[in-house]
Amino acid sequence: MITAQVTAHPSEPSAVAAPPILSVQGLSVEFPGPNAAIRAVGDVSFSMPAGEILALVGESGSGKSVTALSILGLVSAPGRLVGGSVQFEGRKLTDLPEHEMARIRGRRIGWVSQTPRASLNPSFKIGRQIAAVLAACSPDLKGSAVDRRIDALLRPLGFTEPARVTSAYPHQLSGGMCQRVCIALALAGDPIMLIADEPTTALDVSVQAQILSLLHQLNAERGLSILIITHDLAIVSALSHRVMVLYGGQVQETGPTAEVLADPAHPYTRALIAAIPDSTTFDGRIPQLRGQAEPPIAGVPGCRFAARCDHAFVACHQTLPSAHAAGHGGRVRCHLHQPVGSP
Ligand SMILES: Nc1ncnc2c1ncn2[C@@H]1O[C@H](COP(=O)(O)OP(=O)(O)OP(=O)(O)O)[C@@H](O)[C@H]1O
Numbered sequence: 001m002i003t004a005q006v007t008a009h010p011s012e013p014s015a016v017a018a019p020p021i022l023s024v025q026g027l028s029v030e031f032p033g034p035n036a037a038i039r040a041v042g043d044v045s046f047s048m049p050a051g052e053i054l055a056l057v058g059e060s061g062s063g064k065s066v067t068a069l070s071i072l073g074l075v076s077a078p079g080r081l082v083g084g085s086v087q088f089e090g091r092k093l094t095d096l097p098e099h100e101m102a103r104i105r106g107r108r109i110g111w112v113s114q115t116p117r118a119s120l121n122p123s124f125k126i127g128r129q130i131a132a133v134l135a136a137c138s139p140d141l142k143g144s145a146v147d148r149r150i151d152a153l154l155r156p157l158g159f160t161e162p163a164r165v166t167s168a169y170p171h172q173l174s175g176g177m178c179q180r181v182c183i184a185l186a187l188a189g190d191p192i193m194l195i196a197d198e199p200t201t202a203l204d205v206s207v208q209a210q211i212l213s214l215l216h217q218l219n220a221e222r223g224l225s226i227l228i229i230t231h232d233l234a235i236v237s238a239l240s241h242r243v244m245v246l247y248g249g250q251v252q253e254t255g256p257t258a259e260v261l262a263d264p265a266h267p268y269t270r271a272l273i274a275a276i277p278d279s280t281t282f283d284g285r286i287p288q289l290r291g292q293a294e295p296p297i298a299g300v301p302g303c304r305f306a307a308r309c310d311h312a313f314v315a316c317h318q319t320l321p322s323a324h325a326a327g328h329g330g331r332v333r334c335h336l337h338q339p340v341g342s343p
């Protein structure tokens, strides 16, 4: 059973019929490999209506972070975008120069990196770093109003004495504290969207629950759209409206969270869910995925999951499956779900 840290299951986003706030089409990112390019993200397409919480899940190396970084224009050499486009609030981000992207990051899209300590400036105290974001995003805020805003940002993140944090340098904070400071920085510009890469991995369960509740509240009350990357299916279950499963840099399955977790269609999603220990039935064995995820080599035919899939048949090694309609209302990239009679 997948257990949740926050009790309220998210209600449906209020503006599902609205145009998407984010639309990603055919996104592909490559890194040079020893013999051939590694296609870390391969033809990824998805949209998010305003107010949605979308969870991005998958094993280590499946392309979650590179997908997020490419939306934000932060893929750095030797990685490069080799195809696709990203539209946000009707603007094509993939065409924007860096100085315009820099204005969107922080002001319109808050970003929580998977490596929070590295994204803080080691030379400045935390208070100064948050104040710098406020000065850029809310220039009318002055004097004690800045202090009050910093206090209001830090307290809901579990800092009961914000002054102790604001007067500290990053190296004086624990990993979990850095993670929460990065969430404060991401929210300081009052963005309309948050992209958060494993935002609670370094936190104890009570602080994690507090942060998930805050994200839930920001979504419900202010319509904050959230793309959250996590390994933790309990977080997916508690927080997200929709889930997208990545493997080998490709979207393997997507659909409404509750339905996908209750009735996963893709063999990989089923294996991920089966690998969660269940204390009520645990007998010392946890079903494990055989083999290891290999870096996705560009141009290799067939299903990315074929080498590890118990259901693989000849076509799986030869032809990339298309995305088909799944019973849960979403889509699944698997030959087993190809409609009868289709070529
Ligand atoms: N700097 C890099 N140089 C070379 N290859 C890279 C680099 N960054 C990512 N990759 C490739 O992209 C793939 C996807 O990486 P990514 O960081 O997106 O994985 P992830 O799903 O976020 O994994 P994790 O759960 O461990 O954070 C990696 O397996 C690797 O092959």
Ligand code: SF4
Pocket (backbone or CB within 6 Å): 266, 267, 268, 303, 304, 305, 306, 307, 309, 310, 311, 312, 313, 316, 321, 333, 334, 335, 336
């Ligand atoms: S396409 Fe084939 S190898 Fe891929 S998940 Fe489906 S059955 Fe398994």
Ligand SMILES: [Mg+2]
Pocket (backbone or CB within 6 Å): 064, 065, 066, 114, 197
């Ligand atoms: Mg990652």
